[in-house]
Amino acid sequence: MSDVAGPSRRETRALLARAARTQADAEAVAEIAGAARAEVVAAYAVASEPQVWVAIEKMSIETVKDTVDGRARLDDLPAHGIRSVADVLRAGPQRLTRVPGIGDGTARKTIHAAEQLKRAARDSLQFRIEYDPKNPDMTRLVRALNTFGAVWRAAGTQEKDAGRLAAELARQRPVAGPAEAGRLRRLFMRAGDKAVADDAAREVRALVDAAEVAGLPAAAKEARAVRTPGDRQVWRDFERRSTDYYDLLSLVVGLGGDVAASEGFLPADIVERVGAQQLDSSRLSDTLRLRGYQSFGARFALVQRRVVLGDEMGLGKTVQAIAAMAHLAARGATHFLVVCPASVLINWSREIARHSTIPVVSLHGGGRARAVARWRAEGGAGVVTFGSLGALALPPPRPALLVVDEAHYVKNPGAKRSQAVNRVAAESERVLFLTGTPMENRIDEFRALIEHLRPEIAAGMGPEHAAISVEAFRRAAAPVYLRRNQSDVLTELPELVQVDEWEEFGGEDGSAYRDAVRDGNFMAMRRAAFAVRRPRDSAKLTRLLELAREAMANGRKVVVFSYFRDVLAVVAAALGPDARGPITGSTPVAERQRLVDRFTAERKPAVLVCQIEAAGVGVNIQAASVVILCEPQVKPSIEAQAIARAHRMGQVRTVQVHRLLIADSVDERMIELLGSKAQLFDAYVRHSTIAQATPGAVDMSEVQLARMIVAQEQERLSGVPVS
Incomplete structure (x- = not known):
């Protein structure tokens, strides 16, 4: 023993010091990551509960009856105000037993069935983080995910092995404290057996070396330094990269x-x-x-x-x-x-x-x-x-x-x-x-x-x-x-609210429309609503300005789409300094992306003005949550693409789509004729239950469509004033 006591003791002290640091790092990573993960689970349970209740509010009492013994007499529950699974749980046994024919046993079975249905609703919940900075439960969840994300980026690859490593080192090295010679001998010498001592040292050294090579010390340092930003900053980060938050949530709770x-x-x-x-x-x-x-x-x-x-x-x-x-x-x-x-x-x-x-x-x-x-x-x-x-x-x-x-x-x-x-x-x-x-x-x-x-x-x-x-x-x-x-599949996608904004022609835009119909000019008919000298003379433009200003007053960004460049010019001029763009077919591709990037980065609400076939494909405009369409499009898919620029993965706000339409005009004719196109698309390209549709149902070219609408409008307006 004395032959190895001096050098072995120094080497062993150094090794145990490294092992102690590694064990502390592993314990820190396991503890910090575990706590962050546990807080996400707890915050999710609280934040998801209202959505679970919304789901069971929609489950009728019939679903409970299907689960309970068929002999149970539950038919009278609706007459006593108990119409859903949620009503059963709120009622409790005392109120249930007041219903004729329901005793204690039936009440217990009914509540048990309702609780099972609630668990099923929770397991299948299509949860969405509601963008509501004033909601403390949602704010807690977003904060928890922000913290977990920071910890995951710092130590995610180490988390799985950290607990095992800490336990293994705790088993191999002595209880924390001064590394006295006697303790070292007990650990590594094992009653003077040098071979056992060498094996023990090699095992500890291998664990420590592997942990250091894998980056555990740096991961632990970063994990210890994680600090959660303030609520406002957290919500701003969520709005900017919400998909990352959902990905983190799915790692922890396994979104269904x-x-x-x-x-x-x-x-x-x-x-x-x-x-x-x-x-x-x-x-x-x-x-x-x-x-x-x-x-x-x-x-x-x-x-x-x-x-x-x-x-x-x-x-x-x-x-x-x-x-x-x-x-x-x-x-x-x-x-x-x-x-x-x-x-x-x-x-x-x-x-x-x-x-x-x-x-x-x-x-x-x-x-x-x-x-x-x-x-x-x-x-x-x-x-x-x-x-x-x-x-x-x-x-x-x-x-x-x-x-x-x-x-x-x-x-x-x-x-x-x-x-x-x-x-x-x-x-x-x-x-x-x-x-x-x-x-x-x-x-x-x-x-x-x-x-x-x-x-x-x-x-x-x-x-x-x-x-x-x-x-x-x-x-x-x-x-x-x-x-x-x-x-x-994108269960977190916020609601899409689509509103048809029907207007009537005024004097100037109505006159421009009648002239276009008389000339048989389909394109002029489509943009006549904006062929005015003053914004207030256009019903569409007046409504567009109202919608845009209301949206901006509520902190929302807006994107306006039109097929026509001259319409965009009128819109941009009317919006003044609030307008950004326009993005048109002649805008260089790199400049299109720069315009979108600047629009996205702006803190102040604004309106991005875009030609629909130029910006309706290839650019993502999740920063906008209000979409205004200046006129119907010849192809339903073009409009769908444009809306999808805003209503897509990463959007956190409810998206409002406003279609500007003029009654008794080319707009109404187009909607009538193009409805079957959209239906055919749904039937064959989407998964749909529409069972019968023939491929020739809408075999109509754009030229044929224009001719048909022009003829219909010329016939309608022959001797019939528009205004």
């Missing part, structure tokens, strides 16, 4: 949802194959947490290889495509290609760089030849516009994944961009079409997309096939098509 809806109601065999596919996330950024339905979408693309992802706007199709690319990159793939409209090229480059470690190469604009050469040599995600794709020669090796965004742009097989996409798709290992609007006017347009991917499937889903039933059409499309709707 409709599993079948998240899987797109696909057949069981496809769901099983997708479920068996693992998703390698090692090339994704640490800050990205995929939702369950997003992971499913990425895995669907990997398993089925050549598919259309038709998720409704706002569900993160871009992220799902990036996740599929990252998986393939982690498995050795080198080349990827994204084809998109020019308006979203910058957004794609930013999102790939933000969410993955895949190099991004822009194959558009000046220096394109050098960029293409670099992409060929070094790989990465090449991003190219539809217009530039034709001049792009495929590099060896061929793309591991071709992503085509806004894929409905290639629905016309005769168009040059469609042919260019088809050539690249034929050479690509996997192809992923992204579109929230795979069909606009006819079922044939949807089938045309499938032709690019799986011609043999497209051959089995022609017009005559679709005419059989919606479900038959969807079964045929299942191997190649996945769609989820916001209402099914």
Whole structure:
């Protein structure tokens, strides 16, 4: 023993000092993370309770009767004011037993059934964090999530192992205190057995070394330094990045949802194959947490290889495509290609760089030849516009994944961009079409997309096939098509309130409208309501200003959409310094994003003025919670896309949509004729119970639509004054 007492004692003291620090760090991480997690659970229980009660208020007494012994006499409960599950729980046994025919036993069974139903309602609750800084329960939850998020960022990867490490070190090293020689001997010498002492020292050293390499000391330091900001700052942070808060909440309480809806109601065999596919996330950024339905979408693309992802706007199709690319990159793939409209090229480059470690190469604009050469040599995600794709020669090796965004742009097989996409798709290992609007006017347009991917499937889903039933059409499309709707999977999405603002023409705008009808000028008819010298002479403009000013007075930002640039000019002039933009088709793509970024960052409410086909795709405007549409659009999908710019993942406020309409005008005619288009879209592209619709129901071109409306209005106004 004396031969090793001196050096061994010093080395052991140093090792035990390191072990003590490591144990303290591990205990701190476990304690801080555990406390933050527990506070989220407690805060959620309190904040969710009112929403649970709202759910059981909607459960009629019939649901209780179905759960209780069928012989129980509960038919008289509604007559005594007990009509729902919530009423049963509020009533309690004393009030229940006052109802004729209900004794103590029946009352107990009834309350027990109601409690079971309440638990079921809580388990299936589609919880939403209500944006209400004055609500103390919601504020507590948002604060708890903010704290947990900070702790998770500091120590999330260490949390799982911290408790185990602390316990193991506590077992290996002596009770905390001075490292006396006798205690060291008892620990490491074990009755003079040097071999046992060396083994014990090696085990402790291995634990400490592994913890230090993994970054435990830094994680503990950051976790100890976490401080929760004030309530106002927390709510501001929630408004800015609410999706992160929901992701954190789902980590702790496991938010539920409709599993079948998240899987797109696909057949069981496809769901099983997708479920068996693992998703390698090692090339994704640490800050990205995929939702369950997003992971499913990425895995669907990997398993089925050549598919259309038709998720409704706002569900993160871009992220799902990036996740599929990252998986393939982690498995050795080198080349990827994204084809998109020019308006979203910058957004794609930013999102790939933000969410993955895949190099991004822009194959558009000046220096394109050098960029293409670099992409060929070094790989990465090449991003190219539809217009530039034709001049792009495929590099060896061929793309591991071709992503085509806004894929409905290639629905016309005769168009040059469609042919260019088809050539690249034929050479690509996997192809992923992204579109929230795979069909606009006819079922044939949807089938045309499938032709690019799986011609043999497209051959089995022609017009005559679709005419059989919606479900038959969807079964045929299942191997190649996945769609989820916001209402099914994005349970936290706030309410969408849509209001039709009907007005009547005044003197000046009415005169402009009659002139346009007489001339048979469809476009002039659509924008006649804004053809005025003074704002008060336009019923639409007057209402627009009222809506915008009321919204801004309530702290809300507004986005105004119109198809027409001259309408936007009139609107911007009337709004004066409150107007931002306009964003039009001639606004450079980079400038569009800068305008949106500045609008988002502004603390003061303002109005962003946008041309609907320029800003209705590719930019996210969650900062706005009020949308004003100046006129109906020829395609329902264009309007839906525009609304989805604001009503999408990350929005925390109820979104108000106001459609400005003039009675007895082109507006009313368009709504009547286009209603069937929207219905057809719902039937075949959304999951719907509409059972019968034929593909030719709305086989009408824009030119035919214009001619029909002009003729109707000319007939109506012949001899009939508008005002």
